[in-house]
Amino acid sequence: MEIAAVVFVVFLLAVAFITFFVLKRALKMAIRALIVGIIILVAIVGGASLWFFGSDSGVKNPAVIKKKK
Numbered sequence: 276m277e278i279a280a281v282v283f284v285v286f287l288l289a290v291a292f293i294t295f296f297v298l299k300r301a302l303k304m305a306i307r308a309l310i311v312g313i314i315i316l317v318a319i320v321g322g323a324s325l326w327f328f329g330s331d332s333g334v335k336n337p338a339v340i341k342k343k344k
């Protein structure tokens with residue numbers, strides 16, 4: 276799941292970078308920075324949640340073995 280978190284963050288950072296330059300002529304700097312900041316915030320929160328909550332999904336507890344008396 277760590278790879279998915281990294282890919283998610285990198286993808287949204289690329290989206291933020293592209294958005295910043297696409298909106299270069301259309302919007303003022305403050306609005307552009309706000310939109311890019313929101314995208315980066317979503318990337319950080321989503322990546323962190325994937326990293327922390329998804330990392331234990333593949334781990335299984337060992338089977339309980341009862342000893343004969």
